[in-house]
Amino acid sequence: MQFLIYIIVYPFLWFTSKLPFRLLYLVSDGLYILLYHVIGYRRKVVNNNLRLVFPEKTEKEITAIRKKFYKHLCDMFLEMAKTMSISEKELKKRFKITNPGEFKRLESLNKSIILIFGHYASWEWSIVLQNYLNFKGYAVYKKLANHHFDKLVRDIRSKFNTTLISTKETISIINKNESNGIKSITGFLSDQSPRLSKDVYWNEFMGINTPCFTGAERLAKKLDLSTAYLKVSKIKRGFYEAEIIVLAEDSNMYKDYELTDLFLKEVEKQIHKAPEYYFWTHKRWKHKDEFSK
Template identity: 30%
Template sequence: MRALAALPLPLLYGLAEVLYFLMAYVLRYRQRVVLENLRNSFPEKTEAEHRQLARRFYRHFAQLMVEILWLRQATPAQLNRRVEYPNKHIITDRLKEGKSLLALGSHAGNWEWILTSGQLQLDVPAVGVYQPLNNAFFDEFMYKLRTRTGAELVTMRETIRFMAANRNRQKVLSMLSDQSPSNPTNRYWTQLLHQDTAFYTGADRLAAHFQLPVVYVSIQRVKRGRYRVVLEELFDGQSALDPDQHQITEAFARALERDIRRAPADYLWSHRRWKHKREIVN
């Protein structure tokens, strides 16, 4: 992996085409999960359209894999050229007020470039919330990639404690909020792409407890290897907020659905996002 990561990006994209062919036509990587997710999310599309979307997803996923590897050698100047923030002021204006922020992203586009490039764009620490990987080698490899531009990481379990201990330290806390909760009990359920979907509620609790403005991070592919990050404020950090109403999580779900419909092939369809079913209480 270290040897592959040292290759120039154009050569890595050549490798991505090989990976695409293997995943889509030979290994058929998680094909059942991918197609089931697409069929349930877009019932209005034909089976041919579902399969075409699956192939486009596999190509995107293969390119994403090599782009993540490329992070090991990417320079700050290269990252700044490949990731643009046209309305960065949504965050920087709040930072000028002395506030910390909560940034909510998803598994769309290339989310691994956002924390690393975001750190280069901000004058305060970018702190990513993550779930440690079971494989020790890959966990260490990804940790080094994600922190190589100066960003920090905190585990999901330690987030509340970290925020309390660093209450007076300005920062941007970044979370991928579309992950499927490991235990759907006491989670927030809403509709996403025609399906009952469970969401973690940490964003509502963090925003209410620490009075954090909340920003939605839309990761849009401009072309291969180029991304645009469009920001949208979901909460100003000043208005009254009842975390039990899940106002922020609902706004996140609606923004996420809009982005997936805009570029469906760029979402992570190989993940079993809808593995939990909502219990019906009589």
């Protein structure tokens, strides 16, 4: 069944990747009508999230953000498919690093780097980062249940020499590289909701008490790595800019959870500025009612 689904979906993805951008976004417009107006994909989740974090906004304002978000979501999905065939030159034009010298400065410290992302704007096209680095690039991801699509995602995201690794592999791979004198930069999407446990860290994100993912910070401290945030902004349709914001050259100089808080504050600032580019379909605040228990 997994293979059957794959062979049905793959031709659509491949064909989409070959479309010129003008046609790609026409398809995205059609997909938006289907996803938003016909299917109503996860609209309840999106509505609940938006009303939760923006209680001061009117229903008209919430609706405007919601529609813009779904248009962006469709663009991002098709842009991910476009990555299958996009050239390095085209991707560099559409995903620009505004301060690449900051990577070089961090690399000059001769310490491996943890690079934290949020689910904001576009994290898919950040695979072009390896072309600005001397360090070996890794991206931590969650394996897909369908191993055919899992391989496809790994192939797409590894196109420009970034290597995808699972959470379980991360520490052993970085340790092995450090033992062999190989410095690396490892990317984490760190604004998701972790599993609940007795010692989970809680703090406010967008004004709501919620458990926070701290794996990137803990790893940076355990292995004595630098920590940075990749601030990705959408400039216009199909064009993004990314800024490297250094959170800590020496992560162990910060108190526990302080780097996690700094990262989340950066994501919050972007959400307040342009909320339509955050990934509202995730149940980010699903555990909020567990805080006082």
